[in-house]
Amino acid sequence: MAMTETDKDLEALFAAARDTRDxxxxxxxxxxxxxxxxxxxxQLTLVAPVRSRPGLWDQLQSLLGGWAGMGGLVAASAAGVWIGLAPPEFLPDPAGLVFQQEEDLELFQSFAFNDVTLEEG
Amino acid sequence: MKDLPVISSARPGDSASVTGLSDDTLLVMFARGDRQAAAELTDRLGPRTYAVALRVLGNRAEAEDVAQEAMIRLWRLSPDWQRGQAKVSTWLYRVTLNLCFDIKRRKKPLDIDAVPEPEDSAPGPAERLQDAARHDALQGALMQLPDRQREAVVLRHIEELSNPEIAGILDISVEAVESLTARGKRALAKALADRRAELGYGDD
Known part of the structure; x- marks a missing residue:
């Protein structure tokens, strides 16, 4: 009996709550x-910059001063490589220097050492 | 009891172009910068998130905060929304309940399991129930329910959602929803019967 009444009450309370839910x-x-x-x-202003956010290449390029700076860098690098491979007359040949050093060492071991000791004695 | 959610139904009286569109479509339009879509979604979904937060938390100020935050999350989500994957309202109810849970957890860091089930024990101090119930009999009784029961009852009997949709929101089975709402309703009826007795209405 009581449950029926309270069930009705409950339904009425739900209905009242539904009336004010909007x-x-x-x-x-x-x-x-x-x-x-x-x-x-x-979001609308962010969309564009996010999509064209600079990549690694773009960032490097702007760091080195754009295309002009990149051009200079490339020229300098190329010159460096060229000098390394085919040095002008007034510069020592790096490849030759390395080779010569090894020859010197061998000379020192076979002859130079004896020369030094003989001179002292 | 109607099983159709009221939220996504078009309003026949309205002539404006957006009113016939689904929440899904409106959210995509919002992401593309349509302001009318924002107004329509606020109109449809704002009251839904506020009503649920209010009934679950029993506190107006907190419910306002939750509803506003839930809508903020919806706006932020809009660019990534996948059409047809889920119902916007389901997503919003779920976010709303999660935000309510966060607020409750922050307020009382005690073990949820330590709160006794109303069916098993006396429903708290009678004076407190009576005091709360004096303002809103239903809210007073709802606040006596365990959280999950209260959520299920609110979604079923106030928001009038279908059991499968509630199951999707609460991430439980339909059977579990049925069990929660049945137990919740029984507990509410008992709380109201106790109140009638306390107020001296008698049992007829």
């Missing part, structure tokens, strides 16, 4: 719209 407090909808506007603006 009510929002003063200002809440406006705050939601303000958030929506702000986020929508942020």
């Amino acid at each position: 009510d929002m407090p003063e200002g809440l909808a406006a705050r939601m719209m303000a958030d929506a506007d702000r986020i929508q603006q942020d």
